[in-house]
Amino acid sequence: MSPPAQIATAVRVADEASWGQLLRALAQTYDIWAPVAEKNRVILRCLSPDELDQVKLDAPPTLLPAKKVYRAPEETLLRFRKGEVEPLGNGQHPWALVGIHPCDLRAIQLLDRVYTGFFADERYSHRRQQNFLVVANCLQPFPHCFCTSFQSGPFARKEYDLAVTPLFGRHLVQAGSAAGEAFLRVLGLPETTGSELAELVAAQAQAEQAVTRKVNTDNLPRLLNMNVDHPVWDQIADRCLSCGACTAVCPTCYCFSVQDRLNLDLQSGERRMAWTSCLIMEFSRVALGHNPRHERVARVKQRLYHKFSYFNDQYGQFGCVGCGRCVDTCVAGIDPVEVLAQLRR
Amino acid sequence: MQNLMTPRPAVIQRIRRQTADTLTYTLRFLEPEVQQAYRFSPGQFNEVSVFGVGEAPISISSAADTPDTFEHTVRAVGNVTAALARLMEGSQVGVRGPYGHGWPMQAMAGRNLLLIAGGIGLAPLRPVILEVMRHSDRYGSLEILYGARSPADLLFVDEYDVWTAHPQIRLLLSVDRLEPNPPPAVSFPGRDKGTDKAVEELIRRATVAVHRYDGRVGPVTVLFDQMMTLPAGTVVLTCGPEIMMKFVTLELMDRGFTCDQIYVSLERRMECGVAQCGHCQIGPLYVCKDGPVFNYKDVRYLPEAVF
Numbered sequence A: 001m002s003p004p005a006q007i008a009t010a011v012r013v014a015d016e017a018s019w020g021q022l023l024r025a026l027a028q029t030y031d032i033w034a035p036v037a038e039k040n041r042v043i044l045r046c047l048s049p050d051e052l053d054q055v056k057l058d059a060p061p062t063l064l065p066a067k068k069v070y071r072a073p074e075e076t077l078l079r080f081r082k083g084e085v086e087p088l089g090n091g092q093h094p095w096a097l098v099g100i101h102p103c104d105l106r107a108i109q110l111l112d113r114v115y116t117g118f119f120a121d122e123r124y125s126h127r128r129q130q131n132f133l134v135v136a137n138c139l140q141p142f143p144h145c146f147c148t149s150f151q152s153g154p155f156a157r158k159e160y161d162l163a164v165t166p167l168f169g170r171h172l173v174q175a176g177s178a179a180g181e182a183f184l185r186v187l188g189l190p191e192t193t194g195s196e197l198a199e200l201v202a203a204q205a206q207a208e209q210a211v212t213r214k215v216n217t218d219n220l221p222r223l224l225n226m227n228v229d230h231p232v233w234d235q236i237a238d239r240c241l242s243c244g245a246c247t248a249v250c251p252t253c254y255c256f257s258v259q260d261r262l263n264l265d266l267q268s269g270e271r272r273m274a275w276t277s278c279l280i281m282e283f284s285r286v287a288l289g290h291n292p293r294h295e296r297v298a299r300v301k302q303r304l305y306h307k308f309s310y311f312n313d314q315y316g317q318f319g320c321v322g323c324g325r326c327v328d329t330c331v332a333g334i335d336p337v338e339v340l341a342q343l344r345r
Numbered sequence B: 001m002q003n004l005m006t007p008r009p010a011v012i013q014r015i016r017r018q019t020a021d022t023l024t025y026t027l028r029f030l031e032p033e034v035q036q037a038y039r040f041s042p043g044q045f046n047e048v049s050v051f052g053v054g055e056a057p058i059s060i061s062s063a064a065d066t067p068d069t070f071e072h073t074v075r076a077v078g079n080v081t082a083a084l085a086r087l088m089e090g091s092q093v094g095v096r097g098p099y100g101h102g103w104p105m106q107a108m109a110g111r112n113l114l115l116i117a118g119g120i121g122l123a124p125l126r127p128v129i130l131e132v133m134r135h136s137d138r139y140g141s142l143e144i145l146y147g148a149r150s151p152a153d154l155l156f157v158d159e160y161d162v163w164t165a166h167p168q169i170r171l172l173l174s175v176d177r178l179e180p181n182p183p184p185a186v187s188f189p190g191r192d193k194g195t196d197k198a199v200e201e202l203i204r205r206a207t208v209a210v211h212r213y214d215g216r217v218g219p220v221t222v223l224f225d226q227m228m229t230l231p232a233g234t235v236v237l238t239c240g241p242e243i244m245m246k247f248v249t250l251e252l253m254d255r256g257f258t259c260d261q262i263y264v265s266l267e268r269r270m271e272c273g274v275a276q277c278g279h280c281q282i283g284p285l286y287v288c289k290d291g292p293v294f295n296y297k298d299v300r301y302l303p304e305a306v307f
């Protein structure tokens, strides 16, 4: 993980051709993961070298966030044969995430705390160390965004290799790390001496203004802790279907389950991990049936208390980056912004 | 690539039957250097794997200063624990750990100890009992209040006389009822033809022990009236079903114990042991990392009404 970098001030201007050249240069070293339009959704996926022109920089949030690249929805933890663990090869090719939103970038920093803060997961660290992050600043927020409440957008502040802002038909590119700087230098993109920096500052201010959905975060953990019996919890529990979609699409939800799969020879197999959700009934069930979160209201509360209170105790920051995906996804229309506002009424 | 959650192979050296559904496994890591480097503190746990079935968090039930082996005492209640019950001496399992914070050994030095356990909850406290026996000069008195559903569910019955032969140690027993329980929650094939006989013999010895130790019928809290330990200079350690600990802590507070001298060992579903799978969270706490042993004052007002 690269150390926090300063907000970049040097700006390079890339026209359509040099932007394409930049992507092709990246693709020499990295697998390119980027938002692309697929059917009527935008998804994050790995692109082949001849698909680089499909990268969408002004796309709405991808269906699944960047966490799926660092820990796939399902993956193999280890393989075993006759009681012996077989080492897993590390065939992972380094990747570049191109065009992720600033809120998703912040979410990766939160996942760093989860997966390397208390105990370091070598596989995650390895993937993080060899990745290259190209963040795309947002000029126009999407209907459910509330990133400004958590200072996670609409412009990225740090911990990217490159930031790109599509402005007036060209790409304004800034380096945020030594690796990013070196890359731009090799590419030969000159720094501009024009008014682009001022344009960026103005665009950022305008984009921030455009995010109108807000969470009042003043004393929010305390407010939650004082309102464990507020009627709003039962109200949303009545609507919630316990489907877990909100946690699946959330860029900071990290919970997983572990399951063994035995091959037909009954001697070998693998241990898999898969995303799971605290909204699902089985999540906290223990042997012989006891379940501390048997009631749906307890599970609904766990998600929102974790995001807006417990996460702060555990990792020193809110666990929500305001990407709006859960709101967009929830068929029951449960919206944290709305729920938290009700607590203040 | 080795992962944080990769277990090491360990071989079952010995299996001792405790009850119809509970066995004690003596284990040793296959690789001598792993066994040599392995150290734990009483109250910590391991993640134990039966490959192809899964993994379960299990407390270490042996003395902390036995360098060659370690023990787990496991009640068969589900997939992994029942699979363990089907293994033989010489079988191999996967083990990783130790994890979590155990009993407050520092705070316990020089103090009187009161241990209150229910059912399988005695397993993580056994290392404390063995520690006091080995280093009696480091501790004051040790009083054990132990409750089980029936005599047939008492653990470590064969050790009670050895424990109480120590002048510092006193043991009080309670059972919910004197008749044996209905058959175990999970049935599993006995390892040999003698299992039924062995269980019968265990129940006989357990029943003798209940009489010898003047056992009471009722929840473990019925033993409080016979308890000799006074609050001053005492550290209380308790482990058992949550509902039991709820009543135990209330009763202790009534009797003048303060919440900061009480330690509780909590149990939550666990799937990683290393603060990543999220299952074991209670409020801001990860039971696997911050616990399983907590000072009662730190968990007394937890959300989800644990206490």
Ligand SMILES: Cc1cc2nc3c(=O)[nH]c(=O)nc-3n(C[C@H](O)[C@H](O)[C@H](O)COP(=O)(O)OP(=O)(O)OC[C@H]3O[C@@H](n4cnc5c(N)ncnc54)[C@H](O)[C@@H]3O)c2cc1C
Residues within 6 Å of the ligand: A285, A286, A287, A288, B045, B054, B055, B056, B057, B058, B059, B060, B072, B073, B074, B075, B076, B077, B078, B079, B080, B081, B082, B120, B123, B124, B266, B267, B268, B269, B270, B271, B292
């Ligand atoms: C810190 C700690 C120490 C423990 N020490 C002991 C011990 O010394 N002896 C003993 O017999 N039991 C102990 N338990 C309980 C033991 O972990 C469960 O009985 C066991 O996980 C059940 O697994 P299973 O696969 O047999 O059951 P299933 O119902 O098939 O469970 C499936 C999975 O759910 C999880 N799970 C289910 N129940 C529990 C539970 N109660 N606690 C945590 N995870 C659970 C496990 O990951 C398990 O593999 C301990 C639990 C904890 C949290």
Ligand code: SF4
Residues within 6 Å of the ligand: A246, A249, A250, A251, A252, A253, A307, A319, A320, A321, A322, A323, A324, A325, A326, A327, A336
């Ligand atoms: S809780 Fe909702 S808005 Fe917040 S980060 Fe997760 S998905 Fe995005």
Ligand code: SF4
Residues within 6 Å of the ligand: A247, A252, A253, A254, A255, A276, A277, A278, A279, A302, A303, A304, A306, A307, B278
């Ligand atoms: S909200 Fe639920 S699923 Fe998401 S990280 Fe927290 S406990 Fe896990």
Ligand code: FES
Residues within 6 Å of the ligand: B269, B270, B271, B272, B273, B274, B275, B276, B277, B278, B279, B280, B281, B286, B287, B288, B289
């Ligand atoms: S057991 Fe996975 S977080 Fe505690």
